[in-house]
Amino acid sequence: MKTNVYVLYGGQSPEHDVSLRSALAVVNRLDRERYRVFPIYIDLDGRWHGGGELAGEVGRPGDLRLSAEETVPMGDILKRWYNESRDSHVVFPVLHGPNGEDGTLQGMLDMLNVPYVGNGVFASAAGMDKIMTKRLMEQARIPQAPYSAVASFEWDKDADGIVRELEAAIGYPCYVKPAAMGSSIGIGRCENREQLLRAVREAFRYDRKIAVEKQIDGREIQLALIGDDEPFCSVAGEFERERDFFSYERKYASGKLTMRIPARLDDGVYARLRTMALRAFRTLDGAGLMRVDFFVTDDNDVYFNEVNTLPGFTENSMFPAMLTHDGRRTFAELLDELIELAFRRYRAKRGSFERRAER
Structure with missing residues (x-):
């Protein structure tokens, strides 16, 4: 019997359009012989719009914008989830940004008792919050750039004092980043006080909440992880x-990106990156998938940058490209693996719950 895969995308996020592009790749690569x-x-x-079964490939990301007239009531979908075996359906979220990869959706799916692809509540929430991630990486002794955290209420009370503190502790050039946002949205590079204020x-x-980080002069290197324990x-x-700054437009709109896989690294540097990436995954109690980003300087010093607990699946996305580069798996097989990991994690959680209930 085929497994029902519900691809969840869009959302009230500045990364809405990126999510549509990821969803297009996922729905078109899922093996229709299996799903x-x-x-x-x-x-x-x-508003949630549940679509009927897709018969074939979807042409453009915009074709995934379902209207009220062409959707199935979500109540009918929820009934299917409750009335059918949990082994017969799985949710595949490709919701990037707030209310998608920050733990809120994962908590809802846990409450609904539905298997889903990717990280759970804790890893999603902590990984989405750059400040929390940095604090956890400090505990894990993973090197990173000097940073300061600033809350909006602190800024409103004493902006001048905070600027002086940031200039003394971080200096220029620096980066200002919203704590919980991805795809380089809301990030600014600053070389002076005027740019910092803006x-x-x-x-x-x-x-x-925002993070202000000292600039690290180096290449940004990414690694993809898939699995559980x-x-x-x-x-x-x-x-x-x-x-220079890798903006949202350069990532997704320019169409001029060139991937280099594998990156040009000494074997020893890659080994250090791999060790740190695995440690970051385990520190966050990762599950399913994660992308971990670093800076590597000309002197081969390594600094942690960030994690992405629900990385992009677009045609310009590094995550699927890195995991399919070596020929171990195709894009479709990567999706198969993620779905199997979702079921494995769901069964493990259910087993733990049932053992506790027996006591």
Whole structure:
């Protein structure tokens, strides 16, 4: 019997359009001999639209924007989830950003008792919050750039004093980042006080907490992990580019990105990166998938940058490219593996719950 896969995408997030592009790749690569594929679209107003089974490939990301007239009531989908075996359906989230990869969706799916692809509540929430991630990486003794955390209420009370503290502790150039945002949205690079003030105001549009980091002069190197207790770590990858800020537009809109897989690294540097990536995955209690990003300087010093607990699956996304580069798996087989990991984790959790109930 085929497994029902519900691909959940869109959402009330600045990364809405990226999610559509990821969803397009996923729905078109899922093996229709093994799965029945159902889209679930969350529009920008937060309305859920459950689509019927997709018969074939979808042409464009915009074709996944389901309207109210062409959707199945979510109540009918929930009844199916409750009335059918849990082994017959799984949710595949490709919701990037807030309310998608920050633990809120994962908590809801846990409450619904539905298997789903990817990280659980804790890893998702901690991994989405850059400040919390940095504090956890400090505990794990993973080197990273000097940073400061600033809350909006602190800024409102004493912006001048905070600027002086940031200039003394971090200096220029630096980066200002919303705590819980991805795809380089809301991030600003600053070389002076005027740029810092502007970047802080912009970052606070997206979050009530921001991180201010010292710039590390180096290449950004990424590694992809897949698995659970003993995750597999990919070769390293990088986008070939000038060493300036990698904006949202350059990531997704320019169409001029060049991937280099594997990245040009000494074997010893890769070994250090792999060790740190695995430690970061386990520190966050990762499950399913994760991308871990680092900076590598010209002197081969290594600094942790960030994790992504629900990395992109678009045509420009490094995560699937790194995991399919070595020929171990195709894109479709990567999706198969993630779905199997979702069921394995669900069965393990259910087994723990049942053993506790027996006591």
